[in-house]
Amino acid sequence: MMFFNHQDQYSLCVKCGKCRPVCPVFHELNEEGASPRGKISLVQALLENKVEPSRRTKRFLSECLLCAACVAVCPNEVRTDLLVLSVRESLADYAGNKLMETALIKGVFSKTDISFKLGFAVEQAIGRKIESGSGMFYRLPSNRILPELKSAKFSISKKNTHTHKTKTGFFLGCLIDFVNHDIAEDTITLLEATGKTPFIPRDQACCGLPALSMGDRRQAAKQAKAVMALFDTAETVVTACGSCGSMMKNYYPVLFDDPQDKENALKFAAKIKDIAEVLEPDMFQNTGHSSGLTTYHDPCHLKRGMGVAKKPRTLIRAAGYEIAEMQSPDRCCGLGGAFTIKHRTLSSAITKEKTDDISSTTAATVATGCPGCMANISAMLIEQGRLQVKVVHTVRLLVTALKKNTAV
Numbered sequence: 515m516m517f518f519n520h521q522d523q524y525s526l527c528v529k530c531g532k533c534r535p536v537c538p539v540f541h542e543l544n545e546e547g548a549s550p551r552g553k554i555s556l557v558q559a560l561l562e563n564k565v566e567p568s569r570r571t572k573r574f575l576s577e578c579l580l581c582a583a584c585v586a587v588c589p590n591e592v593r594t595d596l597l598v599l600s601v602r603e604s605l606a607d608y609a610g611n612k613l614m615e616t617a618l619i620k621g622v623f624s625k626t627d628i629s630f631k632l633g634f635a636v637e638q639a640i641g642r643k644i645e646s647g648s649g650m651f652y653r654l655p656s657n658r659i660l661p662e663l664k665s666a667k668f669s670i671s672k673k674n675t676h677t678h679k680t681k682t683g684f685f686l687g688c689l690i691d692f693v694n695h696d697i698a699e700d701t702i703t704l705l706e707a708t709g710k711t712p713f714i715p716r717d718q719a720c721c722g723l724p725a726l727s728m729g730d731r732r733q734a735a736k737q738a739k740a741v742m743a744l745f746d747t748a749e750t751v752v753t754a755c756g757s758c759g760s761m762m763k764n765y766y767p768v769l770f771d772d773p774q775d776k777e778n779a780l781k782f783a784a785k786i787k788d789i790a791e792v793l794e795p796d797m798f799q800n801t802g803h804s805s806g807l808t809t810y811h812d813p814c815h816l817k818r819g820m821g822v823a824k825k826p827r828t829l830i831r832a833a834g835y836e837i838a839e840m841q842s843p844d845r846c847c848g849l850g851g852a853f854t855i856k857h858r859t860l861s862s863a864i865t866k867e868k869t870d871d872i873s874s875t876t877a878a879t880v881a882t883g884c885p886g887c888m889a890n891i892s893a894m895l896i897e898q899g900r901l902q903v904k905v906v907h908t909v910r911l912l913v914t915a916l917k918k919n920t921a922v
């Protein structure tokens with residue numbers, strides 16, 4: 515079933531081609547079919563029954579990072595990302611999702627507690643026995659996509675002492691809950707510095723973005739309803755992950771056919787805030803130290819999905835850091851969720867452009883607002899032996915400055 519009117523969208527495309535130069539996939543493949551304009555033409559041809567749905571068309575439409583760079587430059591604001599997502603749903607129904615995709619959607623991301631325990635056991639038994647610098651590590655097909663799992667999810671661990679309902683909810687998202695507990699702790703520190711005590715539900719799970727990006731809107735809608743129910747009493751729901759934030763803010767309202775569900779999703783979307791949006795620069799002023807040169811990577815979903823790009827920079831500068839901008843700080847890092855698994859060579863080529871851009875700034879630190887981008891960029895820097903560059907979440911820089919400030 516389609517979840518918005520495609521014809522309204524593709525008929526807006528005037529085939530001007532302004533979207534082509536900004537598309538990272540087109541930049542690598544240099545084929546019209548890989549460009550946003552080409553994808554829109556393919557969607558149109560499919561819906562007007564001029565071409566048959568096939569595994570080949572499915573592949574073309576899977577070659578999209580959903581980075582929305584094309585949407586940002588389009589004079590008619592054609593939502594290529596939504597067109598691609600909705601047709602992926604039809605093609606998944608037609609061709610059936612492959613075994614791995616179905617396992618990821620129905621297993622890993624829908625039952626995160628079980629997946630976590632299983633993943634941790636497998637990682638302990640196999641993955642961690644291989645040294646991260648060894649040749650074997652670099653030969654592992656998954657060395658860029660399997661981060662080190664913690665022994666317990668943050669939300670259910672003893673570290674989560676924030677289980678009483680308050681007006682400010684904190685949605686962790688899978689990576690922070692499973693891997694990056696430091697980001698959770700830093701976000702809590704910052705929220706508490708603003709006088710807000712966050713509420714972190716123990717039974718939180720995946721936001722549903724992986725299911726949606728693989729064409730399973732029904733599963734994504736089910737997960738969205740579960741997330742919304744957890745935070746029903748919160749006035750604000752904070753995230754420190756641009757991808758989860760954008761999913762909840764932009765995609766939840768288009769997941770549902772039922773008008774009441776849609777209205778609930780719209781109300782919930784209005785509560786979503788990235789951590790940078792709830793902080794003020796004067797929290798970090800008078801820090802009185804020079805914290806060094808950093809560069810900032812704009813996560814696609816944070817900048818174009820949530821409209822958050824200036825604020826993290828303002829906060830980083832207020833915390834005493836100098837920012838050396840990349841040539842293209844908002845160019846996708848090549849992760850794109852399942853894109854990095856399905857199109858590894860292409861994904862790596864896009865990531866290498868990002869790490870080259872980072873290196874050209876000479877900054878020793880790259881800050882960003884999405885743990886997915888962090889893991890992806892960091893893994894490529896390690897693979898390239900550029901070990902002098904550290905990848906951190908913006909909240910790490912801010913907490914460091916805050917602590918130095920209070921120590922003075």
Ligand code: SF4
Binds near residue numbers: 527529550587588592
């Ligand atoms: S920029 Fe917009 S109108 Fe122009 S080709 Fe791309 S999608 Fe179509």
Ligand code: SF4
Binds near residue numbers: 536539550578581595
């Ligand atoms: S969303 Fe990104 S990858 Fe997909 S067509 Fe647009 S620019 Fe290209």
